[in-house]
Amino acid sequence: MKMTINLAGRSAVAVRFFIALAVVLSDVMCATVAYNYCAFQWGGKYEGWSAPPDVAFVSGIPYAVGIVICLILARICHKREQKQRER
Numbered sequence: 001m002k003m004t005i006n007l008a009g010r011s012a013v014a015v016r017f018f019i020a021l022a023v024v025l026s027d028v029m030c031a032t033v034a035y036n037y038c039a040f041q042w043g044g045k046y047e048g049w050s051a052p053p054d055v056a057f058v059s060g061i062p063y064a065v066g067i068v069i070c071l072i073l074a075r076i077c078h079k080r081e082q083k084q085r086e087r
Helices: 007-045 053-086
Strands: none
Touching: 007 053
């Protein structure tokens, strides 16, 4: 008895997963940058930190890279799903 695995649904799940992960990462990125901006602003005002609050935007770079990678992976999975549907 030969078993076959249906992979058609897995690509659709992967697309949704990567898009949802990109949305969650963008929300976490916004919260992190906002918190760091407030911390730098407070530190500069009351503790004499020398870094301007704009440095907080640097903390968003890893999240932005993760978002781009998730969207690229979602696009790749979407193309695979379209190829599987054409067969």
